[in-house]
Amino acid sequence: xxxxxxxxxxxxxxxxxxxxxxxxxxxxxxxxxxxxxxxxxxxxxxxxxxxxxxxxxxxxxxxxxxxxxxxxxxxxxxxxxxxxxxxxxxxxxxxxxxxxxxxxxxxxxxxxxxxxxxxxxxxxxxxxxxxxxxxxxxxxxxxxxxxxxxxxxxxxxxxxxxxxxxxxxxxxxxxxxxxxxxxxxxxxxxxxxxxxxxxxxxxxxxxxxxxxxxxxxxxxxxxxxxxxxxxxxxxxxxxxxxxxxxxxxxxxxxxxxxxxxxxxxx
Amino acid sequence: xxxxxxxxxxxxxxxxxxxxxxxxxxxxxxxxxxxxxxxxxxxxxxxxxxxxxxxxxxxxxxxxxxxxxxxxxxxxxxxxxxxxxxxxxxxxxxxxxxxxxxxxxxxxxxxxxxxxxxxxxxxxxxxxxxxxxxxxxxxxxxxxxxxxxxxxxxxxxxxxxxxxxxxxxxxxxxxxxxxxxxxxxxxxxxxxxxxxxxxxxxxxxxxxxxxxxxxxxxxxxxxxxxxxxxxxxxxxxxxxxxxxxxxxxxxxxxxxxxxxxxxxxxxxxxxxxxxxxxxxxxxxxxxxxxxxxxxxxxxxxxxxxxxxxxxxxxxxx
Numbered sequence: 001x002x003x004x005x006x007x008x009x010x011x012x013x014x015x016x017x018x019x020x021x022x023x024x025x026x027x028x029x030x031x032x033x034x035x036x037x038x039x040x041x042x043x044x045x046x047x048x049x050x051x052x053x054x055x056x057x058x059x060x061x062x063x064x065x066x067x068x069x070x071x072x073x074x075x076x077x078x079x080x081x082x083x084x085x086x087x088x089x090x091x092x093x094x095x096x097x098x099x100x101x102x103x104x105x106x107x108x109x110x111x112x113x114x115x116x117x118x119x120x121x122x123x124x125x126x127x128x129x130x131x132x133x134x135x136x137x138x139x140x141x142x143x144x145x146x147x148x149x150x151x152x153x154x155x156x157x158x159x160x161x162x163x164x165x166x167x168x169x170x171x172x173x174x175x176x177x178x179x180x181x182x183x184x185x186x187x188x189x190x191x192x193x194x195x196x197x198x199x200x201x202x203x204x205x206x207x208x209x210x211x212x213x214x215x216x217x218x219x220x221x222x223x224x225x226x227x228x229x230x231x232x233x234x235x236x237x238x239x240x241x242x243x244x245x246x247x248x249x250x251x252x253x254x255x256x257x258x259x260x261x262x263x264x265x266x
Numbered sequence: 267x268x269x270x271x272x273x274x275x276x277x278x279x280x281x282x283x284x285x286x287x288x289x290x291x292x293x294x295x296x297x298x299x300x301x302x303x304x305x306x307x308x309x310x311x312x313x314x315x316x317x318x319x320x321x322x323x324x325x326x327x328x329x330x331x332x333x334x335x336x337x338x339x340x341x342x343x344x345x346x347x348x349x350x351x352x353x354x355x356x357x358x359x360x361x362x363x364x365x366x367x368x369x370x371x372x373x374x375x376x377x378x379x380x381x382x383x384x385x386x387x388x389x390x391x392x393x394x395x396x397x398x399x400x401x402x403x404x405x406x407x408x409x410x411x412x413x414x415x416x417x418x419x420x421x422x423x424x425x426x427x428x429x430x431x432x433x434x435x436x437x438x439x440x441x442x443x444x445x446x447x448x449x450x451x452x453x454x455x456x457x458x459x460x461x462x463x464x465x466x467x468x469x470x471x472x473x474x475x476x477x478x479x480x481x482x483x484x485x486x487x488x489x490x491x492x493x494x495x496x497x498x499x500x501x502x503x504x505x506x507x508x509x510x511x512x513x514x515x516x517x518x519x520x521x522x523x524x525x526x527x528x529x530x531x532x533x534x535x536x537x538x539x540x541x542x543x544x545x546x547x548x549x550x551x552x553x554x555x556x557x558x559x560x561x562x563x564x565x566x567x568x569x570x571x572x573x574x575x576x577x578x579x580x581x582x583x
Contacts, residue, residue, distance in 0.1 A: 190282070191284065211571075
């Protein structure tokens with residue numbers, strides 16, 4: 001419930017930020033007055049019409065996903081792409097409704113402002129959201145399976161960055177000497193899986209014990225839990241994997257390192 | 267004489283097959299592992315099975331259905347691995363609380379021994395501890411067991427899980443302890459509650475005689491998935507064991523296959539596979555796999571997998 005309210009609030013505030021950034025672009029272009037040559041009312045009317053469409057485009061980039069880190073170049077790129085589509089939709093809508101084109105400078109201002117303001121807002125909002133989602137009881141209690149150096153790093157990162165996926169327990173197939181990792185209790189071996197999952201776990205991250213992938217996935221499916229797997233469990237450690245499809249069949253792909261431009265084509 | 271079977275472990279290495287059942291109740295070649303032991307113990311010997319609170323009901327139900335009236339289930343009040351009394355601790359507690367003053371046939375419930383207990387008991391001499399030993403012919407594997415140095419049938423040395431084994435002759439979890447050794451056992455258990463093999467080292471240290479009963483029949487310590495599959499291969503051979511209501515249609519089978527009650531197999535290729543109850547396998551290729559109760563597999567190829575109860579893998583075409 002907490003997450004749903006925060007998400008709805010996020011979507012609504014995003015609409016407001018988008019409209020506000022276009023309003024700001026208007027005033028920057030025409031000055032802080034309501035121009036009679038270029039009336040504000042029809043302008044903001046078209047912006048309001050365009051905003052939901054822009055939001056849909058932004059949602060398709062999965063920017064609002066709980067696993068997405070807002071403060072990254074990749075996320076900025078997605079927001080910029082959506083803003084570009086938003087600006088195009090706005091210009092087209094304005095032309096369709098009023099048969100007019102207008103200031104190219106204003107479009108550029110609107111594009112830049114909608115990109116930057118939305119990004120800044122996302123960074124700020126996600127920080128608040130993360131804090132609220134991690135408050136006890138956490139919204140997304142997460143179980144870590146497998147004690148390895150990588151899983152230790154992962155737990156530390158999730159805690160340090162206040163990720164919404166809050167580790168609450170660790171299990172290890174072969175047992176481990178530690179009683180806790182970065183404050184997270186190590187509850188024992190996999191024979192405790194059922195008990196731990198029944199404590200309201202929403203996400204399970206498998207970090208080792210490859211031979212148990214099927215069983216962990218099966219337990220997650222039975223209990224409606226999201227299953228995640230570190231690529232290192234499969235021996236992919238250089239973080240160059242991609243999930244692709246071959247004739248509709250999903251495949252994990254690791255390509256040889258070539259010219260970076262080939263990323264677009266291989 | 268009394269028989270005491272240790273069945274209090276949580277068998278974490280056999281997860282997920284032991285997620286909801288104790289290892290000694292795991293079916294091996296169609297019947298629970300513990301039954302392979304119990305059915306061979308002479309009828310007049312009372313049997314006590316020591317287990318933990320988690321598996322209490324399962325053992326009681328098993329004892330009831332097995333129908334031998336001198337089996338008693340002793341519950342160790344532990345609910346997790348870290349609260350365990352220890353195998354030797356549990357034995358000592360039973361000896362003290364029940365004032366046992368007879369010889370004790372001590373067995374570990376997760377071992378399969380191919381020899382007859384009658385023969386084993388006949389090999390015993392008064393006031394001499396007897397250990398059943400097996401030559402596993404691998405020094406590397408011997409590191410995981412208690413190794414026995416023997417001069418003909420007299421045990422001259424015992425080392426529990428040695429780093430560098432001197433012999434491939436190992437303790438198989440079946441021993442006969444004369445009543446006179448029980449005080450040594452209970453005293454030793456106070457110091458080392460989890461080290462059953464340590465008792466034999468202690469007996470030797472105190473100059474008590476130990477004899478060994480070497481056998482060449484199959485022996486398995488069902489401690490891991492590989493051991494479970496190997497034991498199945500050996501005991502089932504190139505046969506198909508079909509339990510009540512099981513069915514197999516248009517399938518190719520190589521090696522051993524155990525089909526649990528009400529399980530069905532159709533259009534599949536199987537090699538060394540064990541299906542527990544209520545499984546459905548269609549259009550699959552399975553090799554060296556064990557499927558727990560209620561698994562449904564369609565259009566899947568798997569090799570060397572244990573699947574937990576209720577796993578559903580349905581390939582989208």
